[in-house]
Amino acid sequence: MARTLVIGGGIAGTAAALGLQKAGHEVALFEAHPDTAEDIGAFLTLATNGMRALAQLDATDAVTTIGFPLTSLRLLDRTGTEVTRAPLAGADDPALRYRCLRRGELNAALQAEAARRGMAVVHGARLVSVDDGPDGVTAHFADGSTATGDLLIGADGLNSAVRGQVAALEAQPRYAGQRVFYGYTDGTPATEDGGAMTMVRGSKSAFGYAVSPEGETYWFARTAGAPLPAGSPAHRTAGGRREELLLLLREDAGPAGDIVAAGAERMMVVNAAEMPLGTPWHAGRVLLIGDAAHAASPATGQGASMALEDAVVLAKALRDTPDPRTAFAVYEQHRRPRVEHNITVSGGISRGTHTPSRAGSAAPGATRVDDALIRQLAWETPLPAGADEEH
Secondary structure (H helix, E strand, O other): OOEEEEEOOOHHHHHHHHHHHHOOOEEEEEEOOOOOOOOOOOEEEEOHHHHHHHHHOOOHHHHHOOOEEEOEEEEEOOOOOEEEEEEOOOOOOOOOOEEEEEHHHHHHHHHHHHHHOOOEEEEOOOEEEEEEOOOOEEEEEOOOOEEEEOEEEEOOOOOOHHHHHOHHHOOOOEEEEEEEEEEEEOOOOOOOOOOEEEEEEOOOOEEEEEEOOOOOEEEEEEEEOOOOOOOOOOEOOOHHHHHHHHHHHOOOOOOHHHHHHHOOOOEEEEEEEEOOOOOOOEEOOEEEOOHHHHOOOHHHOOHHHHHHHHHHHHHHHHHHOOOHHHHHHHHHHHHHHHHHHHHHHHHHHHHOOOOOOOOOOOOOOOOOOOHHHHHHHOOOOOOOOOOOOOO
16 A cells, blocks of 8 residues: 655645545645644636545545535626626536635545544644655654655645755746635525525626625635735735725726625735646656646636545546556546646636636636536546547
């Protein structure tokens, strides 16, 4: 039985750990944060493809106990007039419906599922170096502890410590052209039926929101501008950032300004970032997945769903291919075309150089789940011999 170290207890890492354990690996999961509440200020949308991947990991029930489902997509113009409304993919299947949830709650749910399955989940383990040798790979942590395995999976996000410690994998993310705000509003002026994700095409912003069954509005805004200075606070951002956002939103007559104004300063703002195309993903016994390998701007809302897809395809590649290095190459062959297509599309939306061809395709989680992807994710079938051309 191969022993695999997974660095990063977020969505990509914990899902990969679940998949690798299902494929027969002994897995140890290491998370730098002392608890599960990383990025408590942000929320995300899992699309149908992400929910399908969760089902292959037998983790649907762990996730559908949190957040709330989304079954339709509305598009408003800058005046607040509804332009289109359409059902979201998977609306008829409770296990495949889009789901809106807080990132920290999703992390906690997946980690709890890993622990329930008997997996070692170590918090407060901050990676400082990696030694990749002929007989194994060793992770060294800031507290002086070490762990050795046959393989090491770097799933530690955009600013990956694994990527920074393995010379052959060094690459830097770049600014994707937008600041992204996330916030929550109680007692919202939004009045439409629940279960809808509403997108507002503003003159100087892209705005989206969904109302939970409890009446809390989860909202985000994407605005162009210079990147936030390095080291600026993300959580509970200074009121000045909120006022800057309101000035942009108030230029339009839609609901965005009222939603943000009605809330307290329960918000955060981050730079939209992406990894350059073609950066290396694996070297020796080490492989990068999720945002560590292929972060995209959040314009398509596919980051979490792509990470869950990674977990399933990686587990299947290592299950079906005896030699790990060959398995890594097979994994990359299947994943790179799809995730780099997402980087390109999402980055184009963020920079204003790409206009979605389908109504709502810039909405969080919007994607076409095609037959090729369904075959790729299906646990009981081996990976196809060649990478699928569908994205």
